Amino acid sequence: MALVRVINFALAFKVIYLRVSALENGTVPMEFYIMTQQNTGRTRFGPSGNSKSFYDSGLKSTEQSAAYTKEFGLDIFEYSFGRGVNMSDEKAVSIGSAFAALGLELSVHAPYYINFANPDPQSFENSVGYIVRSLKKLQLMGGKRCVFHPGSQGKAERAQAADLTKDNIARMAERLDGFGLTDVMLCAETMGKLGQIGTVAEVCDFCSVDSRIYPCVDFGHINAREQGILKAQKDYYDVINYMFDHMEPHKVRNMHIHFSMIEYGTKGEIRHLDFEDRAFGPPFEPLMEVLHDLNITAYLICESAQRQIEDAAAMKNYYTALGGV
Numbered sequence: 001m002a003l004v005r006v007i008n009f010a011l012a013f014k015v016i017y018l019r020v021s022a023l024e025n026g027t028v029p030m031e032f033y034i035m036t037q038q039n040t041g042r043t044r045f046g047p048s049g050n051s052k053s054f055y056d057s058g059l060k061s062t063e064q065s066a067a068y069t070k071e072f073g074l075d076i077f078e079y080s081f082g083r084g085v086n087m088s089d090e091k092a093v094s095i096g097s098a099f100a101a102l103g104l105e106l107s108v109h110a111p112y113y114i115n116f117a118n119p120d121p122q123s124f125e126n127s128v129g130y131i132v133r134s135l136k137k138l139q140l141m142g143g144k145r146c147v148f149h150p151g152s153q154g155k156a157e158r159a160q161a162a163d164l165t166k167d168n169i170a171r172m173a174e175r176l177d178g179f180g181l182t183d184v185m186l187c188a189e190t191m192g193k194l195g196q197i198g199t200v201a202e203v204c205d206f207c208s209v210d211s212r213i214y215p216c217v218d219f220g221h222i223n224a225r226e227q228g229i230l231k232a233q234k235d236y237y238d239v240i241n242y243m244f245d246h247m248e249p250h251k252v253r254n255m256h257i258h259f260s261m262i263e264y265g266t267k268g269e270i271r272h273l274d275f276e277d278r279a280f281g282p283p284f285e286p287l288m289e290v291l292h293d294l295n296i297t298a299y300l301i302c303e304s305a306q307r308q309i310e311d312a313a314a315m316k317n318y319y320t321a322l323g324g325v
């Protein structure tokens with residue numbers, strides 16, 4: 001145990017050194033990624049942001065979230081830039097170091113303002129800017145995965161809006177090389193409202209445009225958009241098998257997942273709930289069984305309304321009891 005602590009401390013020190021040199025010369029060394037990828041090959045669980053209990057305990061800073069995440073036996077934490085990327089480089093390094101010191105990994109959620117379905121050229125530039133800024137902070141935090149919402153249908157025909165979204169995601173991805181953003185995973189999310197772009201089929205299509213585009217499968221959204229279709233193992237198999245048929249297998253095997261119970265109406269998603277309220281579903285147990293059965297090493301982020309960390313731990317405990325690691 002003591003040896004593990006010494007190794008963790010040495011690794012954390014090295015991470016800080018590498019990040020500081022990355023800050024100074026504007027690049028992130030390859031060795032850094034090799035270090036942050038050391039735990040690949042297993043399913044990971046964690047919360048999206050801080051749960052109510054975190055604040056109720058008197059905790060405040062994101063650096064403190066690292067120890068809190070570890071206390072629940074979890075592996076990852078998703079930081080939201082939903083309302084904008086307003087974080088200094090120093091803060092990003094500080095947060096990343098706190099998580100790395102405990103062997104935890106960070107992902108981020110890009111701003112909600114991104115809309116690749118908007119034909120306005122200025123809107124496209126803004127969306128690219130949000131992605132690039134999110135990815136640069138993510139690199140300083142030592143993470144690799146950035147989730148984004150593809151866009152909104154607006155007044156256009158569905159197929160037209162989805163085609164434009166695909167073209168714009170491809171154009172955005174082409175720009176990333178110029179920013180040195182080569183070794184990143186941009187996870188296009190499946191969305192919960194009818195008016196949003198991001199069905200499972202559309203996300204599969206978007207993943208074909210660039211090696212960096214991966215799926216973020218939000219099963220709560222799928223269930224809400226499709227009026228409660230996810231009830232049993234078979235329903236989850238249907239979604240995942242469809243993905244295997246329409247996407248490179250390694251992207252399915254390394255998919256990002258968002259999960260929560262979500263209240264829905266005729267237009268889809270209304271609001272996120274906690275696991276205590278199961279009226280709308282979807283149930284998480286069959287998904288854990290399917291992921292375990294298919295040996296899918298996903299990053300699984302819980303987006304419950306207030307109990308993200310408790311519910312993430314419930315999923316991990318269930319998964320571990322199946323014999324999963």
Ligand SMILES: [Zn+2]
Binds near residue numbers: 109147148149189
């Ligand atoms: Zn999202």
